[in-house]
Amino acid sequence: MRREPPAPLLVLTAIASVQVGSSIAHGLFDDLGANGVTLLRLALAAIILAAVARPRVRSWSRSAWLAAALLGVVMAGMNLIFYQSIRTVPLGIAVTVEFLGPLLLALVQTRRLIDLLWALMAAAGVALLGLDGGGTAPLGGLLLAFLAGLFWAGYIVCSARLGSLVPGTGGLAVSLSVAALIALPFGAGGAAGVVEHPSLLIAATAVAVLSSVLSYGLEIHALRKIPTRVFGILMSLEPAAAAVAGLIILGQRLGGAEIVALVLVTFASAGVTLARREKAQKEVVLAEGSGDTRRT
Numbered sequence: 155m156r157r158e159p160p161a162p163l164l165v166l167t168a169i170a171s172v173q174v175g176s177s178i179a180h181g182l183f184d185d186l187g188a189n190g191v192t193l194l195r196l197a198l199a200a201i202i203l204a205a206v207a208r209p210r211v212r213s214w215s216r217s218a219w220l221a222a223a224l225l226g227v228v229m230a231g232m233n234l235i236f237y238q239s240i241r242t243v244p245l246g247i248a249v250t251v252e253f254l255g256p257l258l259l260a261l262v263q264t265r266r267l268i269d270l271l272w273a274l275m276a277a278a279g280v281a282l283l284g285l286d287g288g289g290t291a292p293l294g295g296l297l298l299a300f301l302a303g304l305f306w307a308g309y310i311v312c313s314a315r316l317g318s319l320v321p322g323t324g325g326l327a328v329s330l331s332v333a334a335l336i337a338l339p340f341g342a343g344g345a346a347g348v349v350e351h352p353s354l355l356i357a358a359t360a361v362a363v364l365s366s367v368l369s370y371g372l373e374i375h376a377l378r379k380i381p382t383r384v385f386g387i388l389m390s391l392e393p394a395a396a397a398v399a400g401l402i403i404l405g406q407r408l409g410g411a412e413i414v415a416l417v418l419v420t421f422a423s424a425g426v427t428l429a430r431r432e433k434a435q436k437e438v439v440l441a442e443g444s445g446d447t448r449r450t
Contacts, residue, residue, distance in 0.1 A: 190344020226332025
């Protein structure tokens with residue numbers, strides 16, 4: 155039987171993918187506008203996923219339809235607001251502030267002291283990462299990043315719910331379609347720029363694949379395997395990935411505070427992953443000792 159990649163690896167790949175996509179999207183704002191790029195990203199991702207997954211919506215339950223629609227609403231809000239934020243706030247700082255949403259979710263869902271300690275370490279790294287640039291970033295952009303973070307927390311919960319109701323990525327295709335419809339009135343004018351400059355469609359497609367198709371597909375698959383609180387702490391690597399993407403693609407230099415922050419969030423993510431792995435191994439040992447053959 156084929157062995158699937160571990161859930162943490164799926165999350166890490168998704169993180170890298172979405173930040174590279176965000177960096178590319180930033181370069182399209184002057185030509186298409188932030189909302190126009192958002193619309194193209196969501197619409198192209200919906201088309202690609204629908205063609206690949208071919209969701210069998212006729213067999214869906216009412217709960218599945220509601221879950222897909224709710225996730226679409228959340229994704230539309232998250233992407234529209236976040237792209238507006240990075241118009242004025244550097245990518246690394248915006249993602250740092252945005253991460254407060256998933257971090258709050260992780261803290262609310264914490265059930266063990268060790269999870270709380272890892273979350274606090276991640277919080278320290280996130281705070282440190284934003285110290286150098288947070289004072290010069292526009293307050294309005296920072297508030298938009300925080301609001302996007304609340305939608306991000308909602309995305310984690312809604313994505314886990316949809317993943318439990320609909321197999322594969324068919325549900326995600328429907329959610330992206332809903333998100334694109336919501337973004338249509340905001341981004342139609344900007345997205346029309348691809349008519350005059352068709353070459354921009356290539357970059358927009360890259361953004362759709364990297365930031366939506368690949369990243370969301372990996373995340374919804376990972377959320378079928380790990381609790382949302384563990385997923386939320388693993389996502390503490392997102393600000394670090396954004397800082398690295400900003401350095402390589404956008405030319406944003408890293409200072410000493412950012413480097414220390416990367417170490418903190420890396421240890422926090424590794425710690426929660428290892429703690430969960432040790433717990434699972436103990437459960438397997440106990441199950442084998444008691445003659446329990448159920449899968450853990």
